[in-house]
Amino acid sequence: MNYKLLIALIPLILCNMNCTSQQKGSLGTIASNGAQKKSRIEKIEITEQTRGTNRLISFTPGSKTTSVNGNISVDVLSAAAWESIVKQAEVIDLDKIASLKSPSEGRFGDRAFASTILITSGGKTYESSSFDSGVPPKELESLYRELFVEIKYKQKLPKKGLR
Numbered sequence: 001m002n003y004k005l006l007i008a009l010i011p012l013i014l015c016n017m018n019c020t021s022q023q024k025g026s027l028g029t030i031a032s033n034g035a036q037k038k039s040r041i042e043k044i045e046i047t048e049q050t051r052g053t054n055r056l057i058s059f060t061p062g063s064k065t066t067s068v069n070g071n072i073s074v075d076v077l078s079a080a081a082w083e084s085i086v087k088q089a090e091v092i093d094l095d096k097i098a099s100l101k102s103p104s105e106g107r108f109g110d111r112a113f114a115s116t117i118l119i120t121s122g123g124k125t126y127e128s129s130s131f132d133s134g135v136p137p138k139e140l141e142s143l144y145r146e147l148f149v150e151i152k153y154k155q156k157l158p159k160k161g162l163r
Contacts, residue, residue, distance in 0.1 A: 102131035
């Protein structure tokens with residue numbers, strides 16, 4: 001009876017050892033080849049909120065998802081656009097993003113949307129401090145501008161004569 005159990009377990013043990021050695025080898029290859037640097041940025045989100053509006057725009061490789069008060073739309077994000085966004089995000093010290101100071105305070109009186117930027121990197125999400133929409137902390141300004149190159153809000157203008 002013990003031989004049957006041993007025979008059943010040997011292939012599982014060998015497979016596990018083989019997979020572990022392959023993983024170690026591939027990690028060593030990536031670490032030794034600096035030219036194959038891969039970004040750890042997985043997702044970037046911007047939220048904008050005020051009393052009547054809640055917007056969430058998520059950027060991931062290949063897509064941009066926009067949610068406005070629960071209405072969701074998904075658009076294609078080009079590889080070049082994602083690369084430009086990631087390039088701006090990589091220069092930010094993610095460990096300090098939550099302590100960045102907002103240069104204005106219009107969001108406290110409903111003069112501006114309260115905005116935050118969330119960056120997911122290496123499985124961990126980093127959230128910025130709250131700031132007025134359009135006026136991010138200077139350390140986030142380049143990333144914010146790059147995100148808004150890809151964000152296109154369509155506003156309907158009121159018809160003449162209507163109040």
